[in-house]
Amino acid sequence: MSDATATLTAPRRALTGRLKAALVLFVLFALMPPLAAALNDPFYVLIGTRILAFAIAAMALDLILGYGAMVSFGHAAYLGFGTYAVAILASWGVNDLVLQILAAIAISAIFALVTGAISLRTKGVYFIMITLAFGQMAFFFFISLSAYGGDDGVALMQRSTVLGMDLLKSDFGLYYTTLAILVALFVLCHRIVGSRFGRVLTGIRENPTRMEAIGYSPFRYQLTAFVISGCITAVAGVMLANQAQFVSPAFMSWHRSGELIVMVVLGGVGTLAGPIAGAVAALLLEEWLGALSEHWKLFFGVFLVLMVLFSPRGITGLLEKAGIARRQE
Amino acid sequence: MMNLFVLQLLNGVQLGVLLFLIAAGLTLVFGIMDVINLAHGVLYMVGAYLIATFAAATGSFWWGFLLMLPAAVLVGLILEFVVMRRLYARSHLDQVLATFGLVMIATEAVKIIWGTAPLSVPMPDVFSGSIPLMGPLKYPVYRIAIIVAGLAVGLGLFVMVNYTRVGMLLRAGATNRSTVSALGVDINRLFAVVFTLGAVLACLAGALVAPILSVDTGMGESVLILTFVVVVIGGIGSVKGAFLGALLVAVVDTVGGVFGPIWLREIMDPAAAGQTGRVLAPMLVYILMAVILSVKPAGLFGRTA
Numbered sequence: 169m170s171d172a173t174a175t176l177t178a179p180r181r182a183l184t185g186r187l188k189a190a191l192v193l194f195v196l197f198a199l200m201p202p203l204a205a206a207l208n209d210p211f212y213v214l215i216g217t218r219i220l221a222f223a224i225a226a227m228a229l230d231l232i233l234g235y236g237a238m239v240s241f242g243h244a245a246y247l248g249f250g251t252y253a254v255a256i257l258a259s260w261g262v263n264d265l266v267l268q269i270l271a272a273i274a275i276s277a278i279f280a281l282v283t284g285a286i287s288l289r290t291k292g293v294y295f296i297m298i299t300l301a302f303g304q305m306a307f308f309f310f311i312s313l314s315a316y317g318g319d320d321g322v323a324l325m326q327r328s329t330v331l332g333m334d335l336l337k338s339d340f341g342l343y344y345t346t347l348a349i350l351v352a353l354f355v356l357c358h359r360i361v362g363s364r365f366g367r368v369l370t371g372i373r374e375n376p377t378r379m380e381a382i383g384y385s386p387f388r389y390q391l392t393a394f395v396i397s398g399c400i401t402a403v404a405g406v407m408l409a410n411q412a413q414f415v416s417p418a419f420m421s422w423h424r425s426g427e428l429i430v431m432v433v434l435g436g437v438g439t440l441a442g443p444i445a446g447a448v449a450a451l452l453l454e455e456w457l458g459a460l461s462e463h464w465k466l467f468f469g470v471f472l473v474l475m476v477l478f479s480p481r482g483i484t485g486l487l488e489k490a491g492i493a494r495r496q497e
Numbered sequence: 498m499m500n501l502f503v504l505q506l507l508n509g510v511q512l513g514v515l516l517f518l519i520a521a522g523l524t525l526v527f528g529i530m531d532v533i534n535l536a537h538g539v540l541y542m543v544g545a546y547l548i549a550t551f552a553a554a555t556g557s558f559w560w561g562f563l564l565m566l567p568a569a570v571l572v573g574l575i576l577e578f579v580v581m582r583r584l585y586a587r588s589h590l591d592q593v594l595a596t597f598g599l600v601m602i603a604t605e606a607v608k609i610i611w612g613t614a615p616l617s618v619p620m621p622d623v624f625s626g627s628i629p630l631m632g633p634l635k636y637p638v639y640r641i642a643i644i645v646a647g648l649a650v651g652l653g654l655f656v657m658v659n660y661t662r663v664g665m666l667l668r669a670g671a672t673n674r675s676t677v678s679a680l681g682v683d684i685n686r687l688f689a690v691v692f693t694l695g696a697v698l699a700c701l702a703g704a705l706v707a708p709i710l711s712v713d714t715g716m717g718e719s720v721l722i723l724t725f726v727v728v729v730i731g732g733i734g735s736v737k738g739a740f741l742g743a744l745l746v747a748v749v750d751t752v753g754g755v756f757g758p759i760w761l762r763e764i765m766d767p768a769a770a771g772q773t774g775r776v777l778a779p780m781l782v783y784i785l786m787a788v789i790l791s792v793k794p795a796g797l798f799g800r801t802a
Binding site: 239286289292293294296297298300301302304311312313422429430437463465466470476477 | 527531533535580583584587589590591593594595597598599600601602603604605606608609718722725726728729733775776778779780783784786787790791794795
């Protein structure tokens with residue numbers, strides 16, 4: 169009897185634990201800019217915006233990777249759609265952030281719908297390779313798009329406006345807008361995961377045959393999740409373009425897709441808040457190693473291999489091993 | 498026009514043969530070990546760097562080539578023993594991460610050891626120059642030599658897979674790993690052999706192409722994705738599929754890149770055709786992949802999972 173109640177409440181406790189972790193992260197994010205100002209190093213605010221944008225993308229990838237077991241190796245393409253939505257609309261004189269986000273979401277939804285429908289006919293290794301190939305297709309498309317700088321990319325004259333306001337003009341404004349979007353999208357993802365749709369998705373992850381037997385079509389649920397994830401990633405791209413004020417196909421190289429997967433795994437697959445922390449950890453590690461040596465990728469690679477070989481469950485796994493965090497599920 | 502077509506077709510076949518050498522190893526590793534290896538393109542790059550180093554040290558392409566082969570075997574064995582062996586039982590996600598790490602390590606290590614400036618490898622004297630093909634059309638002898646060498650290796654592989662004991666084990670392993678293991682075959686040794694064979698084939702492709710390309714750190718990347726497309730189109734685990742897939746991808750890529758804009762000019766005005774052609778050409782192979790997969794999700798010769 170007591171065992172049964174324990175198993176019933178355990179997932180809920182894990183869920184609130186994750187919500188708490190996310191809340192702590194968001195408070196820390198909110199406190200960062202005043203701290204940077206106090207340290208007289210406003211450059212951190214720009215790096216912080218970059219981290220927040222990647223946190224959005226990593227969280228979006230976790231939605232399908234963690235809850236749907238779909239290892240998409242082409243998610244950088246959606247970052248790219250977001251960045252180019254800003255560049256292309258800006259060149260037509262449309263600077264409004266809302267319109268740019270809508271355009272990014274629209275194009276990403278179409279791309280995700282078509283490529284997802286083809287990729288989801290396969291699984292496992294095939295799925296990884298096909299999403300990678302479609303990601304490269306988008307990459308080459310923008311490389312050959314000479315009107316927008318091709319390989320070299322294009323610089324943005326100004327940041328986007330929000331409904332006519334210069335909200336993003338200061339680095340602080342951009343940072344807090346990105347943070348607000350991150351929080352809003354986290355709430356959205358959290359609701360999706362907790363909804364009936366999310367439970368069906370998790371069920372399909374655990375056992376697609378059984379889900380099919382009780383009347384759910386895995387394909388439709390997986391494709392919907394794939395499209396949602398792509399659209400959220402595109403929003404991250406829009407913010408990233410505003411942060412860098414520069415757009416190039418480099419945002420969509422397959423290395424970027426790999427880095428997004430690294431962030432998700434580093435933070436803990438299927439936790440939503442974890443990948444946000446993973447984005448922070450991965451980008452700070454990059455900054456730190458980059459300052460240490462020009463060959464930082466060598467050390468990052470060694471770190472990755474060692475992490476996989478010795479701690480298969482990422483940072484969360486390490487913490488659990490050390491007994492700091494309670495083992496979830 | 499006809500001449501240009503023949504020329505591009507030959508270039509396509511030459512690229513296809515190289516892609517086949519890389520894809521053959523990759524498809525065996527996928528099919529038999531169920532391991533995704535992103536570092537396979539790196540091996541192609543390493544092969545080119547090895548022959549560049551040995552050829553420069555000995556002053557001869559042939560000595561460089563001969564020394565490259567045992568070095569490639571060594572690279573394959575070390576990689577298998579140190580990292581890959583520990584990944585067989587892991588999830589695909591772990592394999593992606595670890596081999597992604599290997600790509601970073603190898604690319605930076607190559608930059609540290611050989612620098613970022615591209616290297617070049619001398620063309621062997623026997624194969625320099627061109628031969629007349631038809632009318633005024635000439636074709637470099639070396640490229641023909643690549644095609645012949647690649648086809649010879651392919652034939653050797655075909656004989657090995659279909660008519661030898663190792664080949665029988667390979668086919669059996671690709672069909673049902675656990676049964677092969679249960680029948681008393683040392684599956685770990687078989688895996689080591691397969692991985693090393695794949696590594697040597699990729700290095701061989703890199704070494705063959707080194708005299709006509711500049712050897713640099715980016716060369717593995719461009720070829721890796723194309724190889725993935727080949728493996729997916731051909732069907733995982735099928736050497737025959739890898740062969741046909743490689744030729745198909747390479748010919749579509751080279752011929753389509755040149756003739757796409759020309760054919761488009763028939764239906765739209767030249768400026769628009771040029772623009773559309775430039776954008777569409779690099780996407781052709783992926784569209785081909787999408788079409789094939791929507792008809793046959795497991796590839797041309799793949800088993801339905």
